[in-house]
Amino acid sequence: MAVDLYYVLASPPCRAVLMGAKLIGIDLNLKLVDISRGEQMSPEFLKINPKHTVPVLDDNGFRLNESRVMLTYLSDKYGKDDSLYPKDLQKRARIDQLLYFDLEKIATPKRDYFKQHVLGDLPVDEEKFQQITKNFPFLEQILDGAEFVAGDSLSVADVTLVADIANYDVVGIDLKKYPNINRWYTKCQQVIPDYEEINGKGAAQFKRFWDFLISQKK
Numbered sequence: 001m002a003v004d005l006y007y008v009l010a011s012p013p014c015r016a017v018l019m020g021a022k023l024i025g026i027d028l029n030l031k032l033v034d035i036s037r038g039e040q041m042s043p044e045f046l047k048i049n050p051k052h053t054v055p056v057l058d059d060n061g062f063r064l065n066e067s068r069v070m071l072t073y074l075s076d077k078y079g080k081d082d083s084l085y086p087k088d089l090q091k092r093a094r095i096d097q098l099l100y101f102d103l104e105k106i107a108t109p110k111r112d113y114f115k116q117h118v119l120g121d122l123p124v125d126e127e128k129f130q131q132i133t134k135n136f137p138f139l140e141q142i143l144d145g146a147e148f149v150a151g152d153s154l155s156v157a158d159v160t161l162v163a164d165i166a167n168y169d170v171v172g173i174d175l176k177k178y179p180n181i182n183r184w185y186t187k188c189q190q191v192i193p194d195y196e197e198i199n200g201k202g203a204a205q206f207k208r209f210w211d212f213l214i215s216q217k218k
Contacts, residue, residue: 013067
């Protein structure tokens with residue numbers, strides 16, 4: 001049976017799983033969730049994920065609702081090798097650390113600003129918007145002298161980070177201020193299969209949604 005993925009392309013976590021699946025070589029059975037119609041709150045979807053969030057991975061009844069865990073699970077179970085998520089304990093620990101770094105330091109500031117100042121009732125605040133990159137210097141340092149975030153090879157940490165960075169890019173963050181991040185960002189676009197179809201189009205969808213919501217505040 002195929003592995004199901006409930007997803008929204010504008011969502012960085014969903015795109016991370018889609019890109020990871022391409023790299024692993026597994027064909028997912030894609031199930032688009034129409035959040036504009038509140039489909040994620042339907043009784044049918046809540047049976048699948050009571051948290052009413054995407055993505056959701058369903059591997060023959062075994063369900064996961066955290067994208068970074070999906071990436072490591074798919075890599076371990078379906079990967080032809082361990083290049084994306086090495087079995088070597090120290091290499092794996094470093095990648096795990098970067099997955100947590102992405103969640104806490106990169107994804108969260110953008111998400112919080114979006115929920116409060118774009119989707120929520122607080123006004124657009126340029127000063128606070130610029131502060132969402134407060135942790136970029138850490139990523140810039142991680143990439144100093146390194147081709148990818150965990151070393152010389154692409155890993156699941158790169159996949160989840162580049163999904164988030166793409167959304168920063170499209171909403172107006174100038175990545176040229178961070179030469180290591182910008183170099184790595186370009187490299188990821190070159191080496192991840194179907195990058196533009198997944199991450200490029202998904203980030204563009206997010207940008208349209210962002211712009212629409214901001215226009216409603218004026």
